Amino acid sequence: MAKKVTITKEFLMNEYSKFILENAKKPHTIFHFCQHLKIEEKDFYQFFPSFEKIEEQVFDNFFENTIELLHKSDEYSNYDAKTKLLSFYFTYFELMTANRSLVLYLLETDKMKLQNLKKLASFRIHFKQFIDSLNIKTFEIPQETIQKIQEKSVSEASWIQFLMTLKFWIDDTSPSFEKTDVFIEKSIHASFDLLDLSPIKNIIDFGKFLWNEKVKM
Structure with missing residues (x-):
């Protein structure tokens, strides 16, 4: 039986x-x-309305497993935002690599057309929430509306960066996909360098000083 x-x-x-x-x-x-x-x-x-929802869940599961693995590390909670993001990328793509044949099939059936990107829709929401949770510091402008726009821009830019990394990983032919690791490290460092706008802040502060002095004179 x-x-x-x-x-x-x-x-x-x-x-x-x-x-x-x-x-x-x-x-x-x-x-x-x-x-x-x-x-x-x-x-x-009882569990899925369609095959498409199963495919979305695949990428959600990678995300959930990544977060679970990260929080198992005692050091993770003490990392700064950049190190947390780097850890996320390395762990997520390690899980993707372990399932590369499946991922490539799901994402390359129609050569990364819009239909395939829809499979990342649910993961995109979770990823952007994760980015928001990092509280990545941006150039401070004392205006609530502008600050909200900045926060939204960081998560949107981070999503575009993830898609660029994903495309690089798909095309990567290096042993153990070591070039993807280099891409991740360099792109994350570069993106955080772009957010460090303290020199511009100093210029604006200097401009305000000159303006105030001119008014007084």
Whole structure:
């Protein structure tokens, strides 16, 4: 007698990923996929409404596992924002590399067209929330509206930076994808250097001083 399968979200995700890797294609329909698993179609819908939602969950799981691994480190909470972001990138892409065949299939089916980027929609929300949690310091302007725009700009710019890193990783042919590691390190350092606008702040302060002195005179 066949052992009854315990259907969970993780089970469906693992079996879907396994199907893709073994067949180099997606199941034709949810019905056929459920037949393959010897489960009822209604059991599938208890966890996912479509294959697309499973694919979104893949990238969400990478994010959740990354955060869990980071917080297992006693040192992580003491890191500054830049080091936390570097740690996130290295850990996330390490998990991606361990599942590279699956990731490439999911993201390269239509050569990174908009439809494939939709698979990152849920992860994008979590990633931007993570960026916000880092409280990355920007050039301080004493105006609430401008500060809100700055905060939004940091998360949006960080998302674009992630997509650039992802594309670099997809195209990387170096051993152990070591060039991606270099790309991550240099791009994160460069982005934080751009946020360090203290020289501009000094110029503006000097301009204010000259303006006030001119008014007094």
